[in-house]
Amino acid sequence: xxxxxxxxxxxxxxxxxxxxxxxxxxxxxxxxxxxxxxxxxxxxxxxxxxxxxxxxxxxxxxxxxxxxxxxxxxxxxxxxxxxxxxxxxxxxxxxxxxxxxxxxxxxxxxxxxxxxxxxxxxxxxxxxxxxxxxxxxxxxxxxxxxxxxxxxxxxxxxxxxxxxxxxxxxxxxxxxxxxxxxxxxxxxxxxxxxxxxxxxxxxxxxxxxxxxxxxxxxxxxxxxxxxxxxxxx
Amino acid sequence: xxxxxxxxxxxxxxxxxxxxxxxxxxxxxxxxxxxxxxxxxxxxxxxxxxxxxxxxxxxxxxxxxxxxxxxxxxxxxxxxxxxxxxxxxxxxxxxxxxxxxxxxxxxxxxxxxxxxxxxxxxxxxxxxxxxxxxxxxxxxxxxxxxxxxxxxxxxxxxxxxxxxxxxxxxxxxxxxxxxxxxxxxxxxxxxxxxxxxxxxxxxxxxxxxxxxxxxxxxxxxxxxxxxxxxxxxxxxxxxxxxxxxxxxxxxxxxxxxxxxxxxxxxxxxxxxxxxxxxxxxxxxxxxxxxxxxxxxxxxxxxxxxxxxxxxxxxxxxxxxxxxxxxxxxxxxxxxxxxxxxxxxxxxxxxxxxxxxxxxxxxxxxxxxxxxxxxxxxxxxxxxxxxxxxxxxxxxxxxxxxxxxxxxxxxxxxxxxxxxxxxxxxxxxxxxxxxxxxxxxxxxxxxxxxxxxxxx
Numbered sequence: 001x002x003x004x005x006x007x008x009x010x011x012x013x014x015x016x017x018x019x020x021x022x023x024x025x026x027x028x029x030x031x032x033x034x035x036x037x038x039x040x041x042x043x044x045x046x047x048x049x050x051x052x053x054x055x056x057x058x059x060x061x062x063x064x065x066x067x068x069x070x071x072x073x074x075x076x077x078x079x080x081x082x083x084x085x086x087x088x089x090x091x092x093x094x095x096x097x098x099x100x101x102x103x104x105x106x107x108x109x110x111x112x113x114x115x116x117x118x119x120x121x122x123x124x125x126x127x128x129x130x131x132x133x134x135x136x137x138x139x140x141x142x143x144x145x146x147x148x149x150x151x152x153x154x155x156x157x158x159x160x161x162x163x164x165x166x167x168x169x170x171x172x173x174x175x176x177x178x179x180x181x182x183x184x185x186x187x188x189x190x191x192x193x194x195x196x197x198x199x200x201x202x203x204x205x206x207x208x209x210x211x212x213x214x215x216x217x218x219x220x221x222x223x224x225x226x227x228x229x230x231x232x233x
Numbered sequence: 234x235x236x237x238x239x240x241x242x243x244x245x246x247x248x249x250x251x252x253x254x255x256x257x258x259x260x261x262x263x264x265x266x267x268x269x270x271x272x273x274x275x276x277x278x279x280x281x282x283x284x285x286x287x288x289x290x291x292x293x294x295x296x297x298x299x300x301x302x303x304x305x306x307x308x309x310x311x312x313x314x315x316x317x318x319x320x321x322x323x324x325x326x327x328x329x330x331x332x333x334x335x336x337x338x339x340x341x342x343x344x345x346x347x348x349x350x351x352x353x354x355x356x357x358x359x360x361x362x363x364x365x366x367x368x369x370x371x372x373x374x375x376x377x378x379x380x381x382x383x384x385x386x387x388x389x390x391x392x393x394x395x396x397x398x399x400x401x402x403x404x405x406x407x408x409x410x411x412x413x414x415x416x417x418x419x420x421x422x423x424x425x426x427x428x429x430x431x432x433x434x435x436x437x438x439x440x441x442x443x444x445x446x447x448x449x450x451x452x453x454x455x456x457x458x459x460x461x462x463x464x465x466x467x468x469x470x471x472x473x474x475x476x477x478x479x480x481x482x483x484x485x486x487x488x489x490x491x492x493x494x495x496x497x498x499x500x501x502x503x504x505x506x507x508x509x510x511x512x513x514x515x516x517x518x519x520x521x522x523x524x525x526x527x528x529x530x531x532x533x534x535x536x537x538x539x540x541x542x543x544x545x546x547x548x549x550x551x552x553x554x555x556x557x558x559x560x561x562x563x564x565x566x567x568x569x570x571x572x573x574x575x576x577x578x579x580x581x582x583x584x585x586x587x588x589x590x591x592x593x594x595x596x597x598x599x600x601x602x603x604x605x606x607x608x609x610x611x612x613x614x615x616x617x618x619x620x621x622x623x624x625x626x627x628x629x630x631x632x633x634x635x636x637x638x639x640x641x642x643x644x645x646x647x648x649x650x651x652x653x654x655x656x657x658x659x660x661x662x663x664x665x666x667x668x669x670x671x672x673x674x675x676x677x678x679x680x681x682x683x684x685x686x687x688x
Contacts, residue, residue, distance in 0.1 A: 019479055020475055020478060020479060023478075023479050023483060026482075026486060027485075027486065030486065030489075088471050088474040088475060108474075108516065109474035109475055110473075110475075110477035110480075110481055110508070110511075110512045111478055111481070111512075112481055112485070112505075112509060112512075113481065113482050113485045113486070114485070114552075114553070115552070118551075118552060175551040176546075176547040176550050176551055178540070178543040178547045179543065180537075180539075180543060180544065181544075222547075222550070223561070224543070224546075224562035224563055225546050225550075226543065
């Protein structure tokens with residue numbers, strides 16, 4: 001998976017357990033994240049958001065001088081960076097779901113490091129586009145800024161729908177994207193019964209990006225679930 | 234509850250029977266007391282017998298010695314009046330009794346007394362035979378006449394009054410029973426609810442309010458204990474979470490650290506894997522106890538199950554699953570657009586527990602099948618695999634034996650974790666059922682069935 005462009009993002013960690021901060025920092029550093037800021041309480045957290053302008057905040061729900069929810073509300077006054085909550089209670093997750101506070105994700109403790117990283121990548125990918133807008137596939141390159149496919153020198157323009165479809169898949173490169181997510185990206189909420197239209201768009205995209213559209217190697221069908229886009233190795 | 238109703242019926246019925254027995258006993262006592270006196274008075278010295286005997290003697294012109302003795306023994310006097318009212322024959326006639334009577338005198342005494350002597354008369358050939366019994370030996374009813382109509386309706390009256398009495402008794406029994414049942418029904422219902430461990434709030438006025446208060450108190454004690462238990466579990470699991478995160482984090486770092494050496498890496502991997510098991514247990518334990526005591530609010534919303542299942546399967550595959558396992562998802566066309574009210578997070582959790590079970594019990598690898606079907610009002614989510622499956626015995630055990638969380642049995646079996654119990658609780662909280670069976674060819678098949686109306 002192509003994550004490297006995300007490693008330049010600055011992450012803020014707020015947790016009152018210094019040991020946990022140390023470990024999470026180590027895991028993130030191992031993974032390649034270089035810019036990490038930590039804070040032990042709400043006050044330090046707000047100061048860090050103001051001073052460091054992080055790209056993502058990972059907040060513990062229980063802080064000594066308040067809770068993560070109010071920290072997020074205060075932060076929201078001047079920034080809308082994505083927020084992931086770390087919760088030690090199941091109820092906290094329920095509260096998030098119930099209140100619809102607008103957090104991007106929550107991770108319940110205890111967590112496995114790979115699960116933790118996966119969630120962070122998912123949120124970052126959703127919120128930040130890769131700087132280079134060119135995606136290299138097996139038999140072509142896709143230039144999202146110009147909505148073009150360059151297949152061996154031949155320039156093929158992408159329609160708005162094809163562009164959105166490819167972009168959604170590219171954001172989740174190497175991962176399965178369900179038909180539901182794709183339909184929502186293309187037609188908005190409640191896209192019941194658009195599966196056939198989706199198939200048609202996929203077929204046209206394949207004609208543009210695949211060397212042999214009947215034997216796709218970049219845009220793969222995952223039976224029963226959705227599609228997966230694979231970048232050139 | 235039914236048993237209690239029966240108990241009341243039986244109790245009231247015994248009153249009813251007792252009343253009847255009492256009546257019979259009274260009649261018997263009456264018969265025993267008066268039977269002797271009456272039968273004695275109707276013996277050979279009774280007025281009727283004596284009149285007949287004396288009359289027979291007189292018609293044979295002379296009274297026997299034996300009859301005279303009998304009259305004396307019983308202190309009876311006798312006289313014979315001729316047609317003119319004159320006494321022509323007498324035996325032990327007291328002095329105060331006159332020997333001449335007018336027709337008015339005869340009419341008066343023949344009905345009752347002569348100088349306070351109860352007298353009895355008999356018409357014979359030679360005149361009127363009069364027997365006088367000792368004073369205060371008989372009471373004569375001087376006005377003993379009844380209208381014939383009254384005598385005729387008497388049997389009807391007696392049967393009627395008896396029928397009405399029995400009917401009234403029965404009505405008293407019936408209404409008493411109904412009233413008792415009505416007053417005790419809420420109490421019985423509450424006790425039944427309490428016995429399932431759920432809290433009750435009973436409000437009854439009147440004589441039984443004290444019982445209602447006791448039931449409410451018992452319910453509160455139960456609730457407090459449940460709350461304390463759930464809080465305790467929640468507190469412990471909360472405090473385990475952060476340390477466990479660190480154990481898992483560092484174990485994974487060591488496992489991936491190539492500088493650590495193969496052995497150490499392997500051991501760290503074992504720590505990581507075992508910690509992951511504790512993690513699942515902690516998460517399940519808390520949720521199970523919350524659901525058990527109905528403290529977990531359900532965030533129900535309309536959820537399209539096909540989307541939920543695809544999203545779950547995609548997340549599972551995207552998270553990277555060991556290539557020994559394959560996951561296949563099939564959503565039948567009839568189920569594609571089905572929407573039910575449910576807590577999506579809990580349903581995903583249930584599906585995940587089943588999938589993780591399949592993975593854990595088949596370390597050699599297996600194919601996992603997820604499917605969604607809709608048959609009329611029943612929506613079924615099936616999680617199946619083609620792995621080792623279950624023995625018939627184990628299957629029966631799973632269905633019949635209460636989980637150790639719910640049993641007070643000493644022989645706790647902790648090896649099986651909480652996975653299935655949690656799934657069952659989640660399904661039941663949504664008004665559904667869980668079915669466990671061996672797969673059609675091999676492996677295991679677990680079906681979660683929800684109903685459109687109840688879910």
